[in-house]
Each structure stands twice: as C-alpha cells, then as structure tokens.
Amino acid sequence: xxxxxxEFNVMESTQTDYSGTLMVEDEHELASGERVMTLNMGPQHxxxxxVMRVLLKLDxxxxxxxxxxxxxxxxxxxxxxxxxxxxxxxxxTDRLDYTAAPQNNLGYVLAVEKLLGLNVPERAQYWRVIMVxxxxxxxxxxxxxTHALDIGALSMSLYTxxxxxxxxxxxxTFCGARLTTNMMEIGGFSRPLxxxxxxxxxxxxxxxxxxxxxxxxLLTANPIWLARTKGVGVITPEAxxxxxxxGACLRGSGINYDIRKxxxxxxxxxxxxxxxxxxxxxxxxxxxxxxxxxxxxxxIITQALNYIExxxxxxxxxxxxxxxxxxMGTMTxxxxxxxxxxxxxxxxxxxxxxVYHAIEHGKGEFGIHIVSDGGSMPYRMRIRTxxxxxxxxxxxxxxxxxxxDMVALIGTIDIVLGSVDR
Amino acid sequence: xTDGENQKSNAVVTTGTGWERELYYxxxxxxxxxxxxxxxxxxxxxLDAVRFRNETTIYVTPxxxxxIAMYMRDHEKLQINFLSDLTAVDMLxxxxxxxxxxxxxxxxxPNRVRLRMKTSIDDGQSVPSLVPVFNxxxxxxxxxxxxxxxxxxxxxxxxxxxxxxxxxEGHPLRKDYPTRGWKDFPVYNKxxxxxxxxxxxxxxxx
Numbered sequence: 001x002x003x004x005x006x007e008f009n010v011m012e013s014t015q016t017d018y019s020g021t022l023m024v025e026d027e028h029e030l031a032s033g034e035r036v037m038t039l040n041m042g043p044q045h046x047x048x049x050x051v052m053r054v055l056l057k058l059d060x061x062x063x064x065x066x067x068x069x070x071x072x073x074x075x076x077x078x079x080x081x082x083x084x085x086x087x088x089x090x091x092x093t094d095r096l097d098y099t100a101a102p103q104n105n106l107g108y109v110l111a112v113e114k115l116l117g118l119n120v121p122e123r124a125q126y127w128r129v130i131m132v133x134x135x136x137x138x139x140x141x142x143x144x145x146t147h148a149l150d151i152g153a154l155s156m157s158l159y160t161x162x163x164x165x166x167x168x169x170x171x172x173t174f175c176g177a178r179l180t181t182n183m184m185e186i187g188g189f190s191r192p193l194x195x196x197x198x199x200x201x202x203x204x205x206x207x208x209x210x211x212x213x214x215x216x217x218l219l220t221a222n223p224i225w226l227a228r229t230k231g232v233g234v235i236t237p238e239a240x241x242x243x244x245x246x247g248a249c250l251r252g253s254g255i256n257y258d259i260r261k262x263x264x265x266x267x268x269x270x271x272x273x274x275x276x277x278x279x280x281x282x283x284x285x286x287x288x289x290x291x292x293x294x295x296x297x298x299x300i301i302t303q304a305l306n307y308i309e310x311x312x313x314x315x316x317x318x319x320x321x322x323x324x325x326x327x328m329g330t331m332t333x334x335x336x337x338x339x340x341x342x343x344x345x346x347x348x349x350x351x352x353x354x355v356y357h358a359i360e361h362g363k364g365e366f367g368i369h370i371v372s373d374g375g376s377m378p379y380r381m382r383i384r385t386x387x388x389x390x391x392x393x394x395x396x397x398x399x400x401x402x403x404x405d406m407v408a409l410i411g412t413i414d415i416v417l418g419s420v421d422r
Numbered sequence: 423x424t425d426g427e428n429q430k431s432n433a434v435v436t437t438g439t440g441w442e443r444e445l446y447y448x449x450x451x452x453x454x455x456x457x458x459x460x461x462x463x464x465x466x467x468x469l470d471a472v473r474f475r476n477e478t479t480i481y482v483t484p485x486x487x488x489x490i491a492m493y494m495r496d497h498e499k500l501q502i503n504f505l506s507d508l509t510a511v512d513m514l515x516x517x518x519x520x521x522x523x524x525x526x527x528x529x530x531x532p533n534r535v536r537l538r539m540k541t542s543i544d545d546g547q548s549v550p551s552l553v554p555v556f557n558x559x560x561x562x563x564x565x566x567x568x569x570x571x572x573x574x575x576x577x578x579x580x581x582x583x584x585x586x587x588x589x590x591e592g593h594p595l596r597k598d599y600p601t602r603g604w605k606d607f608p609v610y611n612k613x614x615x616x617x618x619x620x621x622x623x624x625x626x627x628x
Contacts, residue, residue, distance in 0.1 A: 244558025
C-alpha cells in the first residue's frame with residue numbers, strides 16, 4: 001500500500017494555520033459552556049530560555065493541550081558535520097549546549113576516539129573529568145538561577161552567576177575562551193597547563209560548598225518556592241522511562257540510570273561519588289537532585305585534582321596517525337612540518353564502521369552516533385541531545401496543569417535551545 | 423521483596439544461566455542473548471548481527487520492526503526497556519538499494535547493555551512507528567520524517583518539527599540535498615556598486 005500524506009496527518013506545504021495541528025478545535029465547546037482559548041507563549045517569552053514557542057489550549061486557567069514549537073535556532077549541525085573533517089567538528093559542538101561546551105566537546109571526542117580505537121593517557125582523562133564536572137556545575141548554576149527567576153525568586157540568579165563567573169575564569173585560564181571553549185582534542189590535550197590553574201580551581205573548591213548552602217537556604221524551605229514546586233509536574237517512573245527521559249528528569253522520578261555509573265567512561269569507575277535519586281518525580285525533587293549533583297561534582301573535582309595535581313606525564317596520545325603532530329618540531333625539521341601540514345590539510349582516514357557513544361551530560365544522555373565510510377569526514381553524524389528528547393514530555397506534563405505553572409514546567413526540564421534545535 | 427521481584431528488578435548475575443552480562447560482550451555472537459532469542463522466535467525477520475568496537479547491531483525486516491522492539495521490551499530477561507535514540511542513515515553513496523537505514527539505539531536499564539537495531543527501507547516505503555512501544559519515539563520519528571522524509575506508519579502526529587511547516591525544499595539530511603540548499607542565495611554587491619576596500623591581510627578588497 002502506497003502511503004499518502006493525508007493518511008499520516010501530515011500538513012500540506014501550503015497550509016500554515018497551526019490551529020489544526022492540535023486535536024482540540026477553537027470552536028469546541030466545553031462542558032461548562034465556555035469556549036477554548038488559544039494562547040501563544042513565546043517565542044519572545046523570557047521563560048522559554050531562548051526562542052521556543054508553546055501553543056496552549058486553555059479552559060480558563062487550566063491547560064488542556066500544549067504543543068511546543070521548536071526549530072527557531074536550527075543550524076543544521078548534523079548536515080554541516082558531513083562536510084567537515086573529524087578535528088574540525090569540535091568547535092561546532094560548542095554551539096549545541098552553549099552553557100556546557102566542554103561536555104559537548106567530550107561527547108564528540110570520545111565517540112571519535114571509540115571509532116578510532118585510540119587510548120588516551122590517564123592524566124588527560126583526569127583533566128577531562130575535572131573540566132567536565134566544572135562545566136556541569138556551570139550548567140546547573142545557570143539552570144538554578146534562571147529556573148528560580150522564572151518562578152519568582154529574582155535574586156537567585158545574582159548568586160548563581162557569581163559562582164559561574166569563577167568557573168568561566170577557570171575555563172579562560174585553561175583554554176583562552178569562556179563560553180565556546182573548543183577545549184577537548186582528539187587524543188588528549190596538546191598544550192601544557194597554565195601555572196595558575198590549579199590554584200584557581202583550589203580557590204573555587206574552597207568557597208563553593210558554602211555557596212551551595214546559600215542557595216539551599218534561600219530556596220529549600222522557602223514557602224513560596226515550596227508552593228510553586230511541590231506536586232507540580234509529576235512524572236511517574238513508567239512515564240519517565242517510556243518518554244526516554246534522561247538526567248535529572250529521569251532520576252527525579254526515582255530511576256537509577258546514570259551513565260557515569262552504568263557504563264563508566266573516562267576514569268569515573270575510579271572515583272567515589274553517589275547518584276542522587278528523587279522520590280515523587282515533581283519539580284521540587286528534580287531541584288533537589290540537581291543541587292545534590294552539584295555537591296557530588298564538587299566531590300569528584302576534589303578527588304581528581306588531589307590525584308593528578310603533581311603529575312607531569314604526557315597529556316596526548318603518543319605517536320599515532322590520528323592525533324595532531326606536536327608543534328615543536330615544525331619550526332626546525334622539514335619532516336615534522338610536512339607531517340603537520342598533511343595532518344591539518346588532509347586529516348586522517350577513520351576505520352569503516354559505526355559507533356554510538358553516550359556520556360552523562362549535565363542535562364542527560366548526550367550521544368553521538370558516527371557512521372564512517374573510511375574517509376576523513378563522517379558519512380553521517382547524529383547528535384542525540386538530552387534536552388530535545390526531554391522536552392518531548394512537556395505536552396504530557398502540561399495536560400491539566402495551571403497556566404502559571406507552565407514556566408515551572410519548562411524550567412524544570414532544563415532546556416537550552418541551541419541544544420534542542422541543533 | 424520476594425525473590426521473583428528481586429530477579430525482575432536486577433540483572434541476573436548467577437553463572438551458567440545463559441543470561442549473564444558477559445555474554446552480551448562475548449566474541450561469539452551466537453551466544454548473545456538477543457541474537458539467540460530473536461533467531462529462535464523471529465527466524466524469518468531477524469536477518470543479521472554485527473559486532474564493532476564492542477557494540478552489537480542487529481538487522482531486522484521493516485515489517486516486524488515494532489514487533490521485535492515490543493518483544494524485547496516485554497521479555498522477562500532481556501528487558502530492553504529504553505529507547506535512547508532513533509534516527510536514519512541515507513545509504514545513497516554506499517550501496518544501490520535499499521536507500522535508508524532506520525536505526526534505533528536501545529538500552530536495557532536493568533541489564534545495562536546497549537543494542538542497535540536497524541532496518542533497511544527504500545524511498546517511499548514506510549516503517550511501523552515505535553510510538554506504541556516507547557512514547558519517546560514521537561519526537562525522534564518526527565525529526566526523522568523532517569530530515570529524511572521517512573513515513574512512520576501509525577505515528578499519531580507526523581509533521582515537521584525542526585524546519586517550518588511550509589518548508590518546500592525537501593528533506594535536508596538526504597545525501598542528494600546540497601549543503602547550501604536548492605534555492606539561490608543572494609549575492610551581496612554583485613555589481614560592485616560599493617567600492618572595494620583593501621584589507622591588511624589579503625591586499626585585495628572584499
């Protein structure tokens with residue numbers, strides 16, 4: 001049987017009226033005799049965290065249906081990466097989730113290293129853990145500040161952005177950039193560490209536990225915060241699994257799935273940390289889970305830094321066709337310069353095959369699926385971003401919710417539109 | 423908690439039962455529990471299994487794509503209950519037919535193992551939707567339709583998601599779609615009405 005467009009409820013290309021895409025019609029009369037009201041939330045609404053539009057069907061103040069419309073920030077990263085060599089794609093991954101660029105870099109770089117079968121030195125792996133956990137803190141701090149700002153605790157963002165500034169300064173010392181870091185390289189790190197870096201991280205680690213206490217003092221027992229978050233946006237464990245949620249959205253519902261524990265990458269199996277779980281699956285539980293994740297991230301950074309502080313082993317995979325040849329010899333010997341030139345201009349040929357590698361991003365499972373045809377560019381690269389999949393649960397959560405709770409529901413998923421739209 | 427519940431919620435760790443986690447990573451693919459089960463239950467529709475970099479890919483026919491996913495989800499021991507990702511690969515440059523590979527990344531939370539399930543379809547052929555099995559497939563299949571033009575039979579709401587609804591240039595992630603799109607893009611200053619200015623680096627104007 002030949003499938004037709006009408007059979008699948010596909011919109012015709014000339015049809016731009018969005019009202020038909022929802023099941024409830026505008027003219028539909030409710031049992032109370034009232035009419036359904038359509039409300040357009042966004043794309044400039046501040047609590048949509050960028051450019052997302054949510055179409056709401058309302059019965060009074062109760063949401064009957066909701067339809068999130070995304071894609072305003074779609075840049076075609078997957079298509080573009082089919083025309084870039086493997087080392088050139090790393091900067092593109094910065095632009096996915098721009099509050100946590102090192103984690104995107106890591107997810108991509110680990111997938112490529114898995115495809116190449118490359119072993120990275122232990123010291124580089126520890127430094128990757130430190131940078132990724134700092135970036136997880138930065139991501140959670142942005143989330144906490146803006147989520148509380150949406151709900152009405154205006155002053156939270158002043159506190160959280162203060163600590164995020166310290167993390168951004170650490171990134172600046174480490175790699176020269178603050179937001180789009182382009183930090184990870186295939187094979188490790190090719191440049192030496194700056195002198196002041198460890199002292200800067202130590203300073204941050206010293207003050208941070210007290211700062212977390214400041215946040216929880218402001219929010220955890222705050223009656224307004226409790227009234228706005230407790231029992232709102234409940235996701236059952238079955239729904240969370242079925243909707244493919246990951247990260248704090250899944251663990252807030254009590255399902256223990258953290259890739260750092262379930263399928264350890266880097267050196268996470270040698271570090272001591274715990275995975276916090278929620279109990280009721282509401283907005284408040286997801287808040288508690290993320291705050292506890294910040295404490296655990298602090299614990300991980302401290303352990304990793306204590307272990308690796310006085311280490312001076314190499315940070316780059318040695319003598320491999322896949323990593324960038326060292327810069328040192330390029331100025332003095334012709335052979336080194338030629339090797340460097342050929343690597344930069346031609347890249348390397350990856351083995352034929354396909355891999356999928358997932359890491360535990362601050363927002364959930366960040367997976368890269370690379371199909372290689374043996375060339376120097378990926379034949380197909382799929383980016384599975386956590387917040388795109390997590391946002392799919394919003395219509396389910398919003399059914400029957402109050403209009404004022406919509407900002408809490410959007411905030412609790414922790415979306416960044418650069419990552420949703422890719 | 424009774425013994426039965428305990429077994430259901432945890433991975434089976436006793437040796438010699440045929441369901442150990444090591445068997446999922448064994449070099450001999452016929453020992454893989456999924457391969458063993460599917461070749462017994464779906465002998466005609468389970469086509470092939472491939473191992474690369476410690477990852478297992480199984481190939482199934484498009485007709486039973488949903489049934490096999492449902493079977494593995496509800497199986498007492500396999501418990502592949504989580505859909506990580508669903509996407510497609512346009513195989514235009516790699517083989518003549520069929521055109522697309524629809525790829526589902528599955529995961530078992532109790533057993534902690536990944537599995538990639540693939541099915542090959544031609545252009546215009548439809549795949550059974552996974553939405554009745556996993557709700558999370560909804561948006562993934564919408565994106566797959568948006569980017570590749572693959573129809574998912576039984577999807578409740580199959581329309582474009584990332585591109586706008588009146589996008590009339592086709593499906594961008596197909597291999598025959600140029601990176602810059604089909605439309606002409608405007609060329610700035612084609613008639614050179616604006617004078618060229620020399621830059622420090624190139625010595626010539628822009």
